[in-house]
Amino acid sequence: MSEKSYISIRNGTIASVIAGVILLAVPALRGYAASFLGWIWVGVVWFWEALIASYSLPGWAWLGIFVLALVGLINIYLAVRGEAEKPEYKSYIEDFIHGAKWRWSWVGNTITNVWCYCPRCDATLVYDDSSCRSLYSDVNKTDFICENCGHSVVATITGGNKNYATGAIKREIDRRIRTGGYRKH
Numbered sequence: 001m002s003e004k005s006y007i008s009i010r011n012g013t014i015a016s017v018i019a020g021v022i023l024l025a026v027p028a029l030r031g032y033a034a035s036f037l038g039w040i041w042v043g044v045v046w047f048w049e050a051l052i053a054s055y056s057l058p059g060w061a062w063l064g065i066f067v068l069a070l071v072g073l074i075n076i077y078l079a080v081r082g083e084a085e086k087p088e089y090k091s092y093i094e095d096f097i098h099g100a101k102w103r104w105s106w107v108g109n110t111i112t113n114v115w116c117y118c119p120r121c122d123a124t125l126v127y128d129d130s131s132c133r134s135l136y137s138d139v140n141k142t143d144f145i146c147e148n149c150g151h152s153v154v155a156t157i158t159g160g161n162k163n164y165a166t167g168a169i170k171r172e173i174d175r176r177i178r179t180g181g182y183r184k185h
């Protein structure tokens, strides 16, 4: 073995060990690297075959190629499906609930930024849950008021303060998704 080829083999070995350590340290990369290396390996084998113009690969090598190709295909399929598969309810972002128009956004599977708007003029409603802090009030409720429509009370949610009301709306949204009722709107 010449000095030159010894050096290139040594460098290749060092690079492989470093790449292996990096892949071990970053678990998320491992899956992608495995499928990528699988495809590279398949390509190398095909190239080798074309070079020697021979179809005398042993059975186990074909089995190996088949398994690697299958792993690569499954990985690509899963990656593509993960992109495309957005649950239908993620496009459900507004509805009329308890007399007001509610809008929200999705972060993962969680409802966030839920708030209500006037069904007549679409103004942002303001809340009044002072009854929850009053000693003289025997009902806990939150009123939602439209300043644009003469300070009229558009919606009232009984049972608690503003946080309770938005929680109740989130529960109602969840219920409509579970029962499929949201599709009728």
Ligand SMILES: [Zn+2]
Pocket: 118, 119, 120, 121, 122, 123, 146, 147, 148, 149
């Ligand atoms: Zn209004």
